[in-house]
Amino acid sequence: xxxxxxxxxxxxxxxxxxxxxxxxxxxxxxxxxxxxxxxxxxxxxxxxxxxxxxxxxxxxxxxxxxxxxxxxxxxxxxxxxxxxxxxxxxxxxxxxxxxxxxxxxxxxxxxxxxxxxxxxxxxxxxxxxxxxxxxxxxxxxxxxxxxxxxxxxxxxxxxxxxxxxxxxxxxxxxxxxxxxxxxxxxxxxxxxxxxxxxxxxxxxxxxxxxxxxxxxxxxxxxxxxxxxxxxxxxxxxxxxxxxxxxxxxxxxxxxxxxxxxxxxxxxxxxxxxxxxxxxxxxxxxxxxxxxxxxxxxxxxxxxxxxxxxxxxxxxxxxxxxxxxxxxxxxxxxxxxxxxxxxxxxxxxxxxxxxxxxxxxxxxxxxxxxxxxxxxxxxxxxxxxxxxxxxxxxxxxxxxxxxxxxxxxxxxxxxxxxxxxxxxxxxxxxxxxxxxxxxxxxxxxxxxxxxxxxxxxxx
Ligand code: HEC
Numbered sequence: 360x361x362x363x364x365x366x367x368x369x370x371x372x373x374x375x376x377x378x379x380x381x382x383x384x385x386x387x388x389x390x391x392x393x394x395x396x397x398x399x400x401x402x403x404x405x406x407x408x409x410x411x412x413x414x415x416x417x418x419x420x421x422x423x424x425x426x427x428x429x430x431x432x433x434x435x436x437x438x439x440x441x442x443x444x445x446x447x448x449x450x451x452x453x454x455x456x457x458x459x460x461x462x463x464x465x466x467x468x469x470x471x472x473x474x475x476x477x478x479x480x481x482x483x484x485x486x487x488x489x490x491x492x493x494x495x496x497x498x499x500x501x502x503x504x505x506x507x508x509x510x511x512x513x514x515x516x517x518x519x520x521x522x523x524x525x526x527x528x529x530x531x532x533x534x535x536x537x538x539x540x541x542x543x544x545x546x547x548x549x550x551x552x553x554x555x556x557x558x559x560x561x562x563x564x565x566x567x568x569x570x571x572x573x574x575x576x577x578x579x580x581x582x583x584x585x586x587x588x589x590x591x592x593x594x595x596x597x598x599x600x601x602x603x604x605x606x607x608x609x610x611x612x613x614x615x616x617x618x619x620x621x622x623x624x625x626x627x628x629x630x631x632x633x634x635x636x637x638x639x640x641x642x643x644x645x646x647x648x649x650x651x652x653x654x655x656x657x658x659x660x661x662x663x664x665x666x667x668x669x670x671x672x673x674x675x676x677x678x679x680x681x682x683x684x685x686x687x688x689x690x691x692x693x694x695x696x697x698x699x700x701x702x703x704x705x706x707x708x709x710x711x712x713x714x715x716x717x718x719x720x721x722x723x724x725x726x727x728x729x730x731x732x733x734x735x736x737x738x739x740x741x742x743x744x745x746x747x748x749x750x751x752x753x754x755x756x757x758x759x760x761x762x763x764x765x766x767x768x769x770x771x772x773x774x775x776x777x778x779x780x781x782x783x784x785x786x787x788x789x790x791x792x793x794x795x796x797x798x799x800x801x802x803x804x805x806x807x808x809x810x811x812x813x814x815x816x817x
Contacts, residue, residue: 361700362447362681364741369753372445373746377665379441381658383434385550387505388543388657390427390471392551392579394501397423397478398494400575405487412571415563420479422558428475446746448681449515449672456521456530457511464507470500505543513539516664517599518674538593545586546657549626552580553653556634556646566639573638577630584627587660594664599674602667605782612666615659622656669747669782678784680746687787694721695739695788702738710735721791729798736799739792747783751803761800763807770797 365372397420404412442450454461474497478490485493513535514521521530559572598606606612629649633640670679678684689698696702697719706719710731713723724735740750740757748757761769773793776783786793 363701364745365444366741366745367445369749371745371747371749371754374754376438376441376445377662379434379437381661383431383438384661385654385657386426386431386434388547388550389423389554390431391498391501391505391544392547392549392583393423393427393554394471394475394494394498395547396551396555396576396579398491398498401487401494402491403575405491411565411568415559415568415572417479417482418562419555419558420482422562424475424479426554428472432472446672446681448683449677452673452677453511453515456514456525457527459527460507460511460531464504467500467503467507471497471504474500502544502547505547506540509539509543510536515671515673516602516668517597518676522675534597535594538590538597540590542587542590542594542660545583545588545590546660548579548583549587550583550653550657552576552583552630552634553646553650556641557650560641560643560646569641570638573634573641577633577635577638580630581627581635584623584630587623591660598667601670601781602674605667605669606663609666609782612663615663619656619659619663622652622659626652626656670777670784678787680743680784680787682784682787687785690787691789693789694719695743695792696724696735698787699742702742705738706735721789724791725794732795733799733802735792736795736797736802739788739796740799743787743796757800758803758805762805763811764804766797766801769800769804770794773797773800 367375397416401413401416403409404416474493477485478493478497481493482490510531510533514530514533517533517535518530519533519535521533523529555572555576559569563569563572595603595606606616626649629652633645633649668674668679671677671684672679672681675684678687682690686698696706703719707714710727713719713727715723725732727735737750744757748755748760750756751758761772770793772779773796774786774790777785788796
């Protein structure tokens, strides 16, 4: 590991990625679907010279720009900041493999921003044909952004041929690419309609206009729900074996999968019975309920998509604790502390006595005073485990997980985490380092809860 550690108490730093990403994704899909909505609907309103609808669309375009360009761009940059410090090795790897993809994405991003501003600020000053054309340029470049980013993020879940054939296209056209483009395009359609309903129920005053909007946006939303289901099935089929196993083994994920199916089906029927068959039903309350369901479904979907990736951040390439999978055997021989630029420097600075020919001597580590061994155990914990577990308390706190365990049990988990749970990365240090980490864990472990003693001594 060639980066310093970002310690975030209680939450753990990768959870910050999850939070900012969900906040971003809820708008990023609207940025794509809403662009299509604006292009298609302004074209329709011009064709039938529907002045009221055009006026509404202009108002929607302002809302759209505020939400997608301002909020979307800020959270998008926020993702880069967060992944850069919380998950530097994986970020570095994705940048190196996909330089060309990021460059293309940047071009489309600039096109998006420029066309969105022209579309809104030159409203009424361009002839209808050019105006609609700008709308389509926006929609096309926004969808291309979706395709490019999906290729790269899908790679993280199943890197496919890449570890054997290390080329851009082998990585980009990974098995998860097509299913995820389907699901995300569907998500863009569906979410855009939900945003439109939310906006229109408050802003479109004329009931006839509201009914028109409700009816016209129902079809893309229904199509979106179908694409999500199709893409979801493809996503499942293209999962690596360990991800399928994780989905089946983890009880939280079982529940979430049922939840997402239930919510998607509910949204589908609500759409069909509401806006599609009975546009007049669409009230602000209905729109808010719809929108909430959409947010729940998308958030849950993203959570599941991410959760099954363990023990990897990038499948077969970077492990969940920022270690290259191929480096594990070497680290087991030479030591985790020796293998990391920052851990090595830290040890050399604080405990020069453990160095032997400028290398950390594992045997010397166990000759240190007990308190120093615990301290080194904490360093190992932060680098090796803190990506997924808080320490004493917080998200999946390890001190809670090992409540009341015997020292042998703790030591076994430390030496073979991947055998305790296949979704934990393997131990990547020497047996002596495992001893240090065990000492630290036993120091912070909570006692067994009261009442959990069955005639034994505490
Ligand atoms: C890539 C993520 C990840 C990393 C890194 C990781 N774990 Fe885990 N670990 C998990 C998950 C997920 C679980 C299951 C949690 C649950 O059931 O709540 C788990 C469970 C555990 C448990 C409970 C095991 C049981 O049988 O109930 C212990 C103890 C544990 N981890 C210790 C560690 C230690 C020590 C390290 C570092 C050497 C570590 N983990 C690194 C993901 C990880």
